[in-house]
Amino acid sequence: MGYLPYMKESIKRVEATRQQRVNETYPRASAEEKKDVLENFHPDYADAGFKEMKFGPNKGERMPNRFADVLEAKSVINPDEIDLDNPDLETDVLVIGGGGAGSAAALLAQENGADVLMTTKLRHGDANTMMAQGGIQAADKEKDSPARHYLDVIGGGHFDNIPELVEALVHDAPLVIKWLEELGVMFDKDEDGRMQTRHGGGTSRKRMHSAKDYSGAAIMRTLRDEVRNKGIEVIEFAPAVELILDDKGQCAGAVLYHLETKKYSVVKAKTTILATGGIGRLHIGGFATTNHYGATADGLVMAYRAGAELAFMDSLQYHPTGSVFPEQTVGLLITEKVRGLGAQEINDEGEEFVNPLETRDVSAASIIRECEGRGKGIETPSGLQGVWLDSPLIDLKHGEGTIEKELPAMVRQFRRFGIDITKEPMLVYPTLHYQNGGILINEEGETGIENLFVAGEAAGGIHGRNRLMGNSLLDIVVFGRRAGRNAAAKVGKVKQGELNLNHVRKYHHELEEAGIKTDRVSPQILPDYTPEETKKKTGLVKTAF
Amino acid sequence: MSAELIPVYIMGKKHYVPETATILNAFEYAGYQVIRGCGCRGGFCGACATFYRFKDDYKLHVGLACQKVVEPNMYLTQLPFFPANKSLYDMDALEATAQQIIELYPEMMKCMGCNTCAKVCPQELEPMEYVAAAMRGDIKAAAEKSFDCIMCGLCASRCPGELVQYNIGMLARRLYSRYIAPNAQHLASRVLEIKDGKFNDDLEELKSMPKEKLQKVYEERDIEE
Numbered sequence: 001m002g003y004l005p006y007m008k009e010s011i012k013r014v015e016a017t018r019q020q021r022v023n024e025t026y027p028r029a030s031a032e033e034k035k036d037v038l039e040n041f042h043p044d045y046a047d048a049g050f051k052e053m054k055f056g057p058n059k060g061e062r063m064p065n066r067f068a069d070v071l072e073a074k075s076v077i078n079p080d081e082i083d084l085d086n087p088d089l090e091t092d093v094l095v096i097g098g099g100g101a102g103s104a105a106a107l108l109a110q111e112n113g114a115d116v117l118m119t120t121k122l123r124h125g126d127a128n129t130m131m132a133q134g135g136i137q138a139a140d141k142e143k144d145s146p147a148r149h150y151l152d153v154i155g156g157g158h159f160d161n162i163p164e165l166v167e168a169l170v171h172d173a174p175l176v177i178k179w180l181e182e183l184g185v186m187f188d189k190d191e192d193g194r195m196q197t198r199h200g201g202g203t204s205r206k207r208m209h210s211a212k213d214y215s216g217a218a219i220m221r222t223l224r225d226e227v228r229n230k231g232i233e234v235i236e237f238a239p240a241v242e243l244i245l246d247d248k249g250q251c252a253g254a255v256l257y258h259l260e261t262k263k264y265s266v267v268k269a270k271t272t273i274l275a276t277g278g279i280g281r282l283h284i285g286g287f288a289t290t291n292h293y294g295a296t297a298d299g300l301v302m303a304y305r306a307g308a309e310l311a312f313m314d315s316l317q318y319h320p321t322g323s324v325f326p327e328q329t330v331g332l333l334i335t336e337k338v339r340g341l342g343a344q345e346i347n348d349e350g351e352e353f354v355n356p357l358e359t360r361d362v363s364a365a366s367i368i369r370e371c372e373g374r375g376k377g378i379e380t381p382s383g384l385q386g387v388w389l390d391s392p393l394i395d396l397k398h399g400e401g402t403i404e405k406e407l408p409a410m411v412r413q414f415r416r417f418g419i420d421i422t423k424e425p426m427l428v429y430p431t432l433h434y435q436n437g438g439i440l441i442n443e444e445g446e447t448g449i450e451n452l453f454v455a456g457e458a459a460g461g462i463h464g465r466n467r468l469m470g471n472s473l474l475d476i477v478v479f480g481r482r483a484g485r486n487a488a489a490k491v492g493k494v495k496q497g498e499l500n501l502n503h504v505r506k507y508h509h510e511l512e513e514a515g516i517k518t519d520r521v522s523p524q525i526l527p528d529y530t531p532e533e534t535k536k537k538t539g540l541v542k543t544a545f
Numbered sequence: 546m547s548a549e550l551i552p553v554y555i556m557g558k559k560h561y562v563p564e565t566a567t568i569l570n571a572f573e574y575a576g577y578q579v580i581r582g583c584g585c586r587g588g589f590c591g592a593c594a595t596f597y598r599f600k601d602d603y604k605l606h607v608g609l610a611c612q613k614v615v616e617p618n619m620y621l622t623q624l625p626f627f628p629a630n631k632s633l634y635d636m637d638a639l640e641a642t643a644q645q646i647i648e649l650y651p652e653m654m655k656c657m658g659c660n661t662c663a664k665v666c667p668q669e670l671e672p673m674e675y676v677a678a679a680m681r682g683d684i685k686a687a688a689e690k691s692f693d694c695i696m697c698g699l700c701a702s703r704c705p706g707e708l709v710q711y712n713i714g715m716l717a718r719r720l721y722s723r724y725i726a727p728n729a730q731h732l733a734s735r736v737l738e739i740k741d742g743k744f745n746d747d748l749e750e751l752k753s754m755p756k757e758k759l760q761k762v763y764e765e766r767d768i769e770e
Contacts, residue, residue, distance in 0.1 A: 147747035155763035184719030193727030
């Protein structure tokens, strides 16, 4: 295995310019240059990929086609067949989702006196949090301040972010790092305890905290361990498929679907926190994704049916550097830390074409331009295009052994496929990474639906139209904690009416009114990766989740 | 995929799958909808620990289904769940000592030194080594040597002493980070400043700044070298 001969020829051209590039800095793009490359090459600007919503809270707004498909679908449940009068479980706070946001929310809700139940589609900890490599931002160094962090976040988001949400994010950031330090997350530190911090794309100060390149895993493992220590009940392999409302229109729990036994159960809750994550496994625009197996936008679908407003759902984040070779690694995230450490993006001719520290949307669009606009990409045997991410530069800049020390996960993953990233570059192309938008929340984690809170990637408004690296691990903990605390505080005040699923019936009616005739059902729950040829050949057609 | 098809045995049943497929892709190619045994699909979560053996060979191998490419005549089975013992503890009331770890996981004294755990670690870690480090009170070494653990369960499944190495590693990392590594002083100071409201005025000003001015301030901000 390893690179093919024609790729090795291209790598020689990269090596030929490497020494010269060590001390060079490619100029940052001006505001006009950014606008130009985004409008011409970023997938968010390609109109054919979007569709106008015909009904619901976001009527008239455009949505990515594959997301519109799951919204323009019937519920997986028949509301007439669910017995709401005899709930299977009752709790103060129901947390839907077992990733970083859900875990932080569960811990804070319990700490604030609530009885908490967590339910999750796969295992507790199966979430994008676990895969986040690069780090978590917080303005905790002397030369930095929450105000500087604010500026970076809102500039990175093209000034579309909701100011109160950005304020909450940057204000709580150092508090969150302190909380995680006390919980025993193993951050990269100097001997005296000083946090080792670096730049990420779009940061003006070095405020990226990390735990090698397992930053998200280190946080997720610790939060999960703590949820277990606190005795919080977790139901695994039981995704929520619809929210339950009461006759006052307040959220009152959810219907769960047990993946293995194919049974439904009803959870009645005083307050509910949706922390169901993102959308990557819908493969918007046909892009490969870095997301975990369960990222199918279930929470957004449930919330939309219940009447919650979505924000910025036409804005998706394509991580500039997803692996495209070897074939088994397609979509695999190459952490931005690689560029933070000094690796550059290089074309087939050995030329650098973008500053490594541009924001993700500009970097991604620049790579797409290099491949599709200028024909300077490298094609893989399966027909994908990519550019080189020149990782060996890191050791040249920072000394031999730096790559091994800073990027052990990455080194290991490529070594499995016969590629030594300390000596050879990686072939990369943008990959679907993050939904910048989500369910609209306020700074307390509240939505337009009473007693429904949202945290994590499922929430929208914090990052505007582009999230910076290291602000997602941060946002899940900041808003997870806020949602957990507030959901618990509200428990005593809730006056619950009679439970119903009338919003689902109404939604089905609205579908019909809008002239949408479909057999599709949603939420999707899991992606379907059985090739069509297999379905034909063996007859093993799976039930549509 | 235009790759050659090769035979593999999924829980004993023969299927032909593309030679370039990972074990996980092979399951899916064969028509399985994986529910357990698949998580991040990127080698980080430990959901897809897999045992395999080749036809007519006694040797047992392991891998992560999302990372390992199939080979002809693999006999495959996944380890989707392992009933692992986890001790419960109050992080605020622990001591960073060997005795503390042994108190919480007394079974660690049953380690026979067989090193089977290292032979089955898909992350190429040496669980026996980090357990030994914890046992002798070198919690820093236990934390560092267990750092890359993805808690897949393979080590515990093969341990004749019935240890759950990865939970011992988890405890060691939390103890080290909480009690041994010095706290970040700059962080503690910043937390106090935030609680005093030192940055509230600055944030208010930015929040109410007209977009054009904000844009200008953003474009002109200095960037740390």
